Amino acid sequence: MSATTVSYSRFLRTARSIRIPPVYIFLVVIFVIGGVLDQLFADGQIFTNPNILLNIIVRSVALGIVAVGQTLVIVGASIDLSVAYLISVTAVMSSYIMQGEPANVPKAIFIVFAIGAVVGLVNGLVITKLHVNSFIATLGMSLILSGLINATFSNYTGSVPKSFQYFGYAKLFSMIPVAIIVLIVVVIAGWLLLTRTKFGSHLYGVGGNAEVARLSGLRTDRILIGAHVLCSLTAVLTGLFLVSRLQSGAPWVGPDGIYDLESIATTVVGGTALAGGKGGVWGTLAGVLIFGVLDTVFNQLGVNPYLKMILRGAIVVLAVASYTYRSKKEAA
Amino acid sequence: MAEGREDTAKKRNQQETPVLEVQNITKHFPGVLALDDVSLQFMPGEVHAVVGENGAGKSTLMKIMSGAYIPDAGKIFLDGEHVTFAHPVEAQQKGISIIYQEFNLLPERSVAHNIFLGREPSRLGMIDIRRMNEQASSVLKELGMEKLISPSAVVSSLSVAEQQLVEIAKAISLNAKVLIMDEPTAALTYTEVQLLDDLIKRLKNRGMAIVFISHRLLEVFQIAEKITVLKDGRLVKTVMKKDVAPADVVFLMVGRTLDHYFPPLGKPEEFGEVVLRVRDAGNHFLKGISLELRKGEVLGVAGLQGSGRTELAQALFGVTPFRTGTMDLHSKAIAIGKPNKAIKNKMGFVTEDRKSEGIAPRQPIRDNILLTVRAIESIFGPIQKDGIKRAPKLVPMLGEQVDIRTDSFDREAQYLSGGNQQKVVLAKWLASEADVFIFDEPTRGIDVESKASIHDMIRDLTRKGIAVLMISSELPEVVGMSDRILVMWDGRIAGELPAKSSEQDIMLMATGHKGSKGEKSAAA
Numbered sequence A: 001m002s003a004t005t006v007s008y009s010r011f012l013r014t015a016r017s018i019r020i021p022p023v024y025i026f027l028v029v030i031f032v033i034g035g036v037l038d039q040l041f042a043d044g045q046i047f048t049n050p051n052i053l054l055n056i057i058v059r060s061v062a063l064g065i066v067a068v069g070q071t072l073v074i075v076g077a078s079i080d081l082s083v084a085y086l087i088s089v090t091a092v093m094s095s096y097i098m099q100g101e102p103a104n105v106p107k108a109i110f111i112v113f114a115i116g117a118v119v120g121l122v123n124g125l126v127i128t129k130l131h132v133n134s135f136i137a138t139l140g141m142s143l144i145l146s147g148l149i150n151a152t153f154s155n156y157t158g159s160v161p162k163s164f165q166y167f168g169y170a171k172l173f174s175m176i177p178v179a180i181i182v183l184i185v186v187v188i189a190g191w192l193l194l195t196r197t198k199f200g201s202h203l204y205g206v207g208g209n210a211e212v213a214r215l216s217g218l219r220t221d222r223i224l225i226g227a228h229v230l231c232s233l234t235a236v237l238t239g240l241f242l243v244s245r246l247q248s249g250a251p252w253v254g255p256d257g258i259y260d261l262e263s264i265a266t267t268v269v270g271g272t273a274l275a276g277g278k279g280g281v282w283g284t285l286a287g288v289l290i291f292g293v294l295d296t297v298f299n300q301l302g303v304n305p306y307l308k309m310i311l312r313g314a315i316v317v318l319a320v321a322s323y324t325y326r327s328k329k330e331a332a
Numbered sequence B: 001m002a003e004g005r006e007d008t009a010k011k012r013n014q015q016e017t018p019v020l021e022v023q024n025i026t027k028h029f030p031g032v033l034a035l036d037d038v039s040l041q042f043m044p045g046e047v048h049a050v051v052g053e054n055g056a057g058k059s060t061l062m063k064i065m066s067g068a069y070i071p072d073a074g075k076i077f078l079d080g081e082h083v084t085f086a087h088p089v090e091a092q093q094k095g096i097s098i099i100y101q102e103f104n105l106l107p108e109r110s111v112a113h114n115i116f117l118g119r120e121p122s123r124l125g126m127i128d129i130r131r132m133n134e135q136a137s138s139v140l141k142e143l144g145m146e147k148l149i150s151p152s153a154v155v156s157s158l159s160v161a162e163q164q165l166v167e168i169a170k171a172i173s174l175n176a177k178v179l180i181m182d183e184p185t186a187a188l189t190y191t192e193v194q195l196l197d198d199l200i201k202r203l204k205n206r207g208m209a210i211v212f213i214s215h216r217l218l219e220v221f222q223i224a225e226k227i228t229v230l231k232d233g234r235l236v237k238t239v240m241k242k243d244v245a246p247a248d249v250v251f252l253m254v255g256r257t258l259d260h261y262f263p264p265l266g267k268p269e270e271f272g273e274v275v276l277r278v279r280d281a282g283n284h285f286l287k288g289i290s291l292e293l294r295k296g297e298v299l300g301v302a303g304l305q306g307s308g309r310t311e312l313a314q315a316l317f318g319v320t321p322f323r324t325g326t327m328d329l330h331s332k333a334i335a336i337g338k339p340n341k342a343i344k345n346k347m348g349f350v351t352e353d354r355k356s357e358g359i360a361p362r363q364p365i366r367d368n369i370l371l372t373v374r375a376i377e378s379i380f381g382p383i384q385k386d387g388i389k390r391a392p393k394l395v396p397m398l399g400e401q402v403d404i405r406t407d408s409f410d411r412e413a414q415y416l417s418g419g420n421q422q423k424v425v426l427a428k429w430l431a432s433e434a435d436v437f438i439f440d441e442p443t444r445g446i447d448v449e450s451k452a453s454i455h456d457m458i459r460d461l462t463r464k465g466i467a468v469l470m471i472s473s474e475l476p477e478v479v480g481m482s483d484r485i486l487v488m489w490d491g492r493i494a495g496e497l498p499a500k501s502s503e504q505d506i507m508l509m510a511t512g513h514k515g516s517k518g519e520k521s522a523a524a
Helices: A002-018 A021-040 A048-073 A085-096 A103-128 A134-153 A162-169 A178-196 A198-208 A210-215 A220-248 A261-271 A281-301 A303-329 B002-018 B058-065 B088-093 B109-115 B129-142 B159-171 B190-203 B217-224 B244-255 B311-314 B339-344 B353-357 B365-376 B394-401 B418-431 B448-463 B475-481 B503-510 B517-524
Strands: B018-031 B032-042 B047-051 B074-080 B082-084 B096-099 B176-183 B207-213 B224-233 B234-240 B274-282 B289-294 B296-305 B323-327 B345-350 B436-440 B467-472 B484-489 B492-498
Touching: A021 A281, A021 A303, A048 A085, A048 A103, A048 A162, A048 A178, A048 A220, A048 A281, A048 B096, A085 A103, A085 A220, A085 A261, A085 B365, A103 A134, A103 A220, A134 B217, A162 A178, A162 A220, A178 A198, A178 A220, A178 A281, A198 A210, A198 B339, A210 A220, A220 B418, A261 A281, A261 A303, A281 A303, A281 B217, A303 B002, B032 B058, B032 B074, B032 B234, B047 B058, B047 B244, B047 B418, B058 B176, B058 B207, B088 B096, B096 B159, B109 B129, B109 B159, B109 B217, B129 B159, B159 B296, B190 B207, B207 B217, B217 B244, B224 B244, B234 B244, B244 B503, B274 B311, B274 B467, B289 B467, B289 B492, B296 B475, B296 B503, B311 B394, B311 B436, B311 B467, B339 B345, B339 B365, B345 B418, B365 B394, B365 B418, B418 B448, B436 B448, B448 B467, B467 B475, B467 B503, B475 B492, B484 B503, B492 B503
Parallel strands: B047 B207, B047 B224, B096 B176, B176 B207, B296 B467, B296 B484, B345 B436, B436 B467
Antiparallel strands: B018 B032, B018 B074, B074 B082, B224 B234, B274 B289, B274 B323, B484 B492
16 A cells, blocks of 8 residues: 555656646546546447547647647747748648649748748747837738738639648558658657757757846847747648648648647647746646647537537636636735 | 967956946936036946935936936047947946846746847747747746746746846846846845845946945945945945945945025923824835824934835835734724725824825815815715814915915816925815824925924924824934834834934934844845
């Protein structure tokens, strides 16, 4: 009996040292409630069919990748509203350049990443050097990208070669979708970046208190610009993933997926403070999975799509309210 | 042999050269001469306190020494070498660290992350977290704090005193030769001050020069060896602690001539019945507050920063209400839980921070004046241009009464001078027909002419039977205006003094040296 208590307390200590964000409790609760509702009112596949679980994650890949980037800029007390149209630009440009030819793939990938880097750089420069509020700066960028892409392309343009669809559809050992591996790699990279590198540590400093960061000798502008570039690159990666699934890019894929607002919502639901300086990518991943679970549950139950929106909105607000309520109680 | 002698000579010489010296430092701000030809020396292994009233120039001097401000004239010498700092980081790298009153820590990050922010031990951009934590704990160990604070603890989970220790640890890890502390004891409890005292002794023995800014004389006399008094930007005197008594230092701090005219005080026959009575009230900050405020008098409240002056006003007005005790307003027991109720019961609050709490800067003067009446009128009432239904010409009438100098009441309040803005705030409360006024720093940041007219106006209010509670950090104002004076210290009322009491008596009470309640709590 004492052995079990020892191992239990060791388990507790380990669990605490990993610091699992509390949002995972919320994720599990929503999953269980959804699963029970599914058992009662639908065919009960959520608990019985493992493919549904995989499907939830695959659906989450596009949002998850860009949400990791969004988490970086929000930790730096900034925000990026231009990701949705950057996703569109990436999807359209890459399929336009590829034109179904495998030989064009490297060129296309290089060009869209270069576009992403430039967009992130401009966002960062406008925010840090021109001192434009990040909300306005990236909203402006979003409008500019939307104008450019809609003026140039009006429908599905070009196509991706079969080989490129590997990214979207292939499975390793005919079991684990490659897309999930990509998502996990991006999340782990984001986590290592934030917790193990100087850049990450300094980004928390800039977001937590820019003046403290400045007085500690950090080059705050460069750090924030770096975060914006990385965020734009994750949007490009999401765009590439989407186009590999859709086989061709259209100007509406980004805004239709609401990737700008949903990446912000999942980041905040995951416990990253909009004010910056606090949070991390594991919480964001939970936020993304919560959205994925909700979608699946609503689909299983055949919930009206507008009611779906209402419930999603309510859940985002409740989750964030629970954070501020708790921190207020701690303060008192 | 010869070399050895030279070495000892050098060593002795080093002990006698100041580690930090400022010469003829002058600094102007728009309209103010913050520092006027100040020269000072700081020796290694010495605790040197710099004291003075608000606005004496203490903070400006500290900011110049730490590189946050650049002086207009004068030189800084570090170890006898002339240095200039363009940025605080330069001063830090040369061995001058400063701990500000408001902490410069990242609350959501660990202790180690904070200590080594920007200097994290790393390889190829990856932080070596284990090494960073080890280095942090060895710094904490040097301070004897390793049992108190874990390097991986999140800063927001620490107490104020512990956070201060983290700041000190950061300074140590920067190999500071000079440690400047701005009001380090302001937020600390009695035992925590003892802890800080021990720590400062330890740092002193390592040969660090410690500069300690404070206006809490009790602790200055406990911790410092040398005391420099600043007044109005000028150096008054540097004294050794063993040669002086606290009263001498207080005299050096406040001894000045009154160069400002105040209206005559109230006459006893003008004071009416008690309108506000508070018995044994308190909240998380205030303890055992009892006071009476009579019609027609100005009750002055003095006290140092952090003594609870503003908290008292906020409790009376329901911003952060009292949790215990009783309060009678107009001889009726009342509990004021929020400002709306205070306004309905004819209380007015002229706040300390005019910009953020007093006026709505982008609103016209007219709407600013009507803010309080509109708050208690029916929200469905029609909006009238110059007033409300029962008083359609309220705005021009009050504007004339308080003498707002403007061409139009449609002008946005932000374009008025500080004095005129304060008059708008006054008009706002006159509009609500308040008969108990609380003033918090009524003339802070206002030019001399407007100051006098605001003082006249406060006195006019009391002539009309209005009761005024006036909080001020400017002792001449307290002495010049008050019919009675309450002195606050440590969240309590340390005692009451009669009209025309000397600034020295107020200061002694406000620093915890006199006053029955104050002394008891210091011993506890």
